[in-house]
Amino acid sequence: MVLIVDDNVSYTERMVEILSEDFQSVRFYTAASFEDAVPFIDSIDLQVAMLDINLPGKSGIDLLNYIKNNKKPCRVIMITNQAFDSYRRKCLELGAEHFLDKTSDFEKIPVLLAEMLEN
Template sequence: MITVMIVDDEALVRTGLRLILEPAGDIELIAEASDGRQAVDLVRTRSIDVVLMDIRMPGTNGIAALEELTALARPPQVIMLTTFDLDSHIRRALRAGAAGFLLKDASPDELINAIRTVATGDAILAPSVTRRLIADFADHDDAGESSARKRLEPLSPRERDVASAVSRGLSNAEIGRQLRMTETTVKAHVSRSLAKLNLSNRVQLALLAHQAGDPGKS
């Protein structure tokens, strides 16, 4: 069972999300919060796998709460919710380790699939909003590309191949087919890469590999 918390200052939004999640047999909504401070306090006392976090809230906003959550010893996966597909705060959320992003008008199926995806340690890279964010976030100047390539040097050639595929928004299954390896092997390469690079999740790996251009190049 995937345990979930909803964090949004609007009661109607929380109610709508609750109604979407209740029919999903493998998802259990165990907590709700109206601001970031309350959310962090709840995570400290409960076992929560995935947090649906609104970005814009009064008091402790979603970004500040995300930064506190990702600093915990066992942080939950956090999906940021926004009404804007290129919210100005999302760059900070990417740096802080958000597992993905969803627009508040996402379909029920998109929301449920997103929760299931991040609960497995994967990230939400497929939606067009995140692809555009990656392209918008990456610094394409020579210095930025050089710095990113240097950061990727600890990776093995195969890990660089996987990182490059991750930056293109491919799923583990797609990467496996392309590189002729099992999904389990792909996940292992991603996990080792995150550990070597001291990154929080797949989104950050995608950003770094995207910034480096082709990580397989010397």
Template sequence: MTLGILVVDDEPDIEDLFRQRFRAELRTGQLALHFASSAEQALECLASGLQPEAVLVLSDINMPGMSGLDLLERLRSELPTVPVVMVTAYGDTENRQRALEIGATDLVTKPVDFAALKKLVNSVIARKTAA
């Protein structure tokens, strides 16, 4: 079974970085990565029905337009069962606290430790598929 992850980040090199770091999982068909460069685009992608369906959203917090925290609020009301991990360059306690209060599954700081992120992704997906 291929599991979909939607990565939301306005940085243009994020797609290449994630494809490189998850190369083995993509090659074996374990994961499919979807990308959105804004929160608004992420909502459009989710509404149009990604294939495979996104079972996890990884979203940057600081983006132009709608922030990742605003996106998280929308996802909690519209797709409450989809886990959301917030990714930010600002690991301050205020962003962490607000993200967790809104309903983030976890918060990861940049630069991303991809070994730790893979463990987190695997544990979130395991919980999601066991439910």
């Protein structure tokens, strides 16, 4: 099970549409904010969370902290337009496995997701 958290609803809908073609047996969930995502994280056995940094209220970095501080076995990919080196370092230090730029790394998502779901 995969959770995609991004406040751009058309982006999450498009991601689910594209990824569902390659990952037909995977269940995808979406959330638009930290507050929307927490119930999924707390109640579903997620394999991967794909988090945007810029969310309304608390950030995707806050959500990454929440996942790791609550010792969830969920693996994390940060996918953002805020692809600054300082954010990259911070997210990787906090436990994200990958940090991708939405605009230039989009084609990497299916490959990384396949690897993460297999292991």
